[in-house]
Structures are given as C-alpha cells and as structure tokens.
Amino acid sequence: MSWTIHFSIKKASQLVKELGRQVATDRCIMALLFLIIAIGVIAIIIVKLVNPNNKDIRDIPGLAPPAMGWKLVWSAS
Numbered sequence: 001m002s003w004t005i006h007f008s009i010k011k012a013s014q015l016v017k018e019l020g021r022q023v024a025t026d027r028c029i030m031a032l033l034f035l036i037i038a039i040g041v042i043a044i045i046i047v048k049l050v051n052p053n054n055k056d057i058r059d060i061p062g063l064a065p066p067a068m069g070w071k072l073v074w075s076a077s
Helices: 001-052 070-076
Strands: none
Touching: none
C-alpha cells in the first residue's frame, strides 16, 4: 500500500513539473511574440517619422496628418 502511494506522489510531482515547464514555455513564446510585434511597430513609426513621404508604408492611424474639415473643403471649391 505504501509503495503505491509513493508511486502516485512521484507521478503527480512529475506531472506538476511538466505542466510548469509548459506554462513557462507558453509565457516565453508570448513574450517573444509581443517583443517582435512591438519592435515592428516602433520600426514603422521611426521610418514614417524619418521619411513621411514614403508611400511604400501605409499611414498608421493616429500618425497621419488630420484630414481637412468640411468647411475647408467647401470653401476651397
């Protein structure tokens, strides 16, 4: 009886260690993906600030110059 309890505890602790490794791996993968996306966004912002007339990169919402208002559009025509 004692042997089966010891075996079950050993199996359970191995399972907990394995689950802990999987959680740590998932967190590392999520952190790396976030870092890659953040670096990409920062790179696009820097390129748009350095060369705003570059048409190869689409405008990022919020960084584009404000659109002309309706009053300005009507008064121009």
